[in-house]
Amino acid sequence: xxxxxxxxxxxxxxxxxxxxxxxxxxxxxxxxxxxxxxxxxxxxxxxxxxxxxxxxxxxxxxxxxxxxxxxxxxxxxxxxxxxxxxxxxxxxxxxxxxxxxxxxxxxxxxxxxxxxxxxxxxxxxxxxxxxxxxxxxxxxxxxxxxxxxxxxxxxxxxxxxxxxxxxxxxxxxxxxxxxxxxxxxxxxxxxxxxxxxxxxxxxxxxxxxxxxxxxxxxxxxxxxxxxxxxxxxxxxxxxxxxxxxxxxxxxxxxxxxxxxxxxxxxxxxxxxxxxxxxxxxxxxxxxxxxxxxxxxxxxxxxxxxxxxxxxxxxxxxxxxxxxxxxx
Amino acid sequence: xxxxxxxxxxxxxxxxxxxxxxxxxxxxxxxxxxxxxxxxxxxxxxxxxxxxxxxxxxxxxxxxxxxxxxxxxxxxxxxxxxxxxxxxxxxxxxxxxxxxxxxxxxxxxxxxxxxxxxxxxxxxxxxxxxxxxxxxxxxxxxxxxxxxxxxxxxxxxxxxxxxxxxxxxxxxxxxxxxxxxxxxxxxxxxxxxxxxxxxxxxxxxxxx
Numbered sequence: 118x119x120x121x122x123x124x125x126x127x128x129x130x131x132x133x134x135x136x137x138x139x140x141x142x143x144x145x146x147x148x149x150x151x152x153x154x155x156x157x158x159x160x161x162x163x164x165x166x167x168x169x170x171x172x173x174x175x176x177x178x179x180x181x182x183x184x185x186x187x188x189x190x191x192x193x194x195x196x197x198x199x200x201x202x203x204x205x206x207x208x209x210x211x212x213x214x215x216x217x218x219x220x221x222x223x224x225x226x227x228x229x230x231x232x233x234x235x236x237x238x239x240x241x242x243x244x245x246x247x248x249x250x251x252x253x254x255x256x257x258x259x260x261x262x263x264x265x266x267x268x269x270x271x272x273x274x275x276x277x278x279x280x281x282x283x284x285x286x287x288x289x290x291x292x293x294x295x296x297x298x299x300x301x302x303x304x305x306x307x308x309x310x311x312x313x314x315x316x317x318x319x320x321x322x323x324x325x326x327x328x329x330x331x332x333x334x335x336x337x338x339x340x341x342x343x344x345x346x347x348x349x350x351x352x353x354x355x356x357x358x359x360x361x362x363x364x365x366x367x368x369x370x371x372x373x374x375x376x377x378x379x380x381x382x383x384x385x386x387x388x389x390x391x392x393x394x395x396x397x398x399x400x401x402x403x404x405x406x407x408x409x410x411x412x413x414x415x416x417x418x419x420x421x422x423x424x425x426x427x428x429x430x431x432x433x434x435x436x437x438x439x440x441x442x443x444x
Numbered sequence: 445x446x447x448x449x450x451x452x453x454x455x456x457x458x459x460x461x462x463x464x465x466x467x468x469x470x471x472x473x474x475x476x477x478x479x480x481x482x483x484x485x486x487x488x489x490x491x492x493x494x495x496x497x498x499x500x501x502x503x504x505x506x507x508x509x510x511x512x513x514x515x516x517x518x519x520x521x522x523x524x525x526x527x528x529x530x531x532x533x534x535x536x537x538x539x540x541x542x543x544x545x546x547x548x549x550x551x552x553x554x555x556x557x558x559x560x561x562x563x564x565x566x567x568x569x570x571x572x573x574x575x576x577x578x579x580x581x582x583x584x585x586x587x588x589x590x591x592x593x594x595x596x597x598x599x600x601x602x603x604x605x606x607x608x609x610x611x612x613x614x615x616x617x618x619x620x621x622x623x624x625x626x627x628x629x630x631x632x633x634x635x636x637x638x639x640x641x642x643x644x645x646x647x648x649x650x651x652x
Binding site for chain 2: 175177178179182249250253254256257258298299300301302303304305308384385387388389424
């Protein structure tokens with residue numbers, strides 16, 4: 118039986134995996150690494166992070182939102198971003214790094230990838246600092262200021278990446294940045310090429326130049342029109358790929374260059390009245406249609422968790438069952 | 445290119461700095477305010493179609509709507525009290541328990557650009573608030589309810605049921621990622637739209 122890491126590599130390279138890669142099993146994500154808060158920590162909490170972004174997670178909701186009313190919005194005028202936006206320090210004490218270092222050292226790297234975690238993404242950061250509408254219009258109306266702001270976020274991320282590399286020596290990166298709604302990308306490929314692609318070429322290039330073998334990018338959205346850009350920036354695995362992307366077709370077109378991790382939409386199976394039967398139905402369809410290579414069956418959610426207790430674990434059990442049925 | 449054609453082209457291209465001047469030039473050339481407004485509404489119809497077909501993306505739609513809004517600002521003093529230019533009032537909101545606003549905001553913008561007066565209730569809107577807002581505002585013809593989460597689909601059903609049970613003479617349109625035409629019909633909505641461009645078209649159909 119192949120190790121989790123070997124099985125992943127066989128799947129990605131078009132070799133002979135002996136089972137489906139089961140969701141996030143190949144990544145040991147070092148969530149203890151000190152970092153700025155990318156969201157509110159739990160239901161019923163509201164926090165302001167070090168960028169000054171306020172996140173609110175109402176008690177009865179399944180996630181947190183950046184607040185963009187006049188009182189809370191960090192960036193009210195993109196042309197004044199230099200006055201409004203101040204990146205926090207990327208330096209943390211040895212004590213703050215200790216738990217992450219211990220976790221990383223405990224991982225058997227023959228079995229799993231020691232995985233760094235980065236969120237929010239660069240595009241997300243622009244619409245956390247201001248509203249989505251402001252950020253998207255600024256791409257047209259103040260493109261130079263937006264490029265400067267994006268460069269500033271990139272510099273912050275590169276500095277943080279250097280610290281992560283120094284402390285935990287990751288061999289994989291799990292990086293968030295949602296680039297679309299469920300039906301389309303937020304911006305056109307041409308606009309993406311102008312603003313976002315250069316930023317990620319720098320960032321992912323840095324991680325890869327510093328020991329990271331595997332870039333796993335999370336975007337639980339439609340982004341099929343951006344796969345060429347994903348290849349260009351060095352993404353190895355697109356996690357969160359939703360069924361709206363026609364994953365079997367993407368595998369036919371791009372398999373061997375990138376691996377698709379998802380095709381089980383969390384929104385369809387992860388809700389209060391979830392059932393094992395519904396998860397089985399969606400997972401079986403995904404596995405049968407996508408096949409054994411260049412595909413990792415996985416919930417579209419952006420971590421190895423679910424919104425409602427038991428869904429992630431049930432999905433993993435079903436994938437194991439399907440491995441026995443299909444391999 | 446005629447002045448009116450220029451206005452249309454610049455709205456479609458999202459040239460918000462140019463549109464007010466062009467609208468003024470069109471007025472100076474003797475074109476009726478209502479005609480200029482209709483030209484901009486038509487432009488936004490084209491923008492909506494292009495968005496629905498995937499030819500353009502959210503930023504292009506946003507800047508076009510902003511350009512139209514700047515043009516409307518020039519026309520407003522001339523159109524004030526001219527109810528003939530409005531298709532009626534649309535009350536819009538994301539249903540209770542759901543805080544997603546991006547899609548709802550796009551629909552709100554496109555419905556306004558189609559010629560409705562819009563009362564935007566924001567997010568996490570209880571069913572009874574939709575009903576009360578219809579009662580509190582004049583000429584409400586349409587209510588648009590949005591829901592992004594599978595877990596808030598029951599709240600969408602409740603909102604539609606409450607509006608229908610109130611007996612008020614309004615049409616209800618629903619949308620959001622997990623909403624299907626079948627679900628919309630099942631919960632008693634009068635219309636469904638998969639995106640903001642289609643929502644504007646459907647809204648006009650419903651009140652015609």
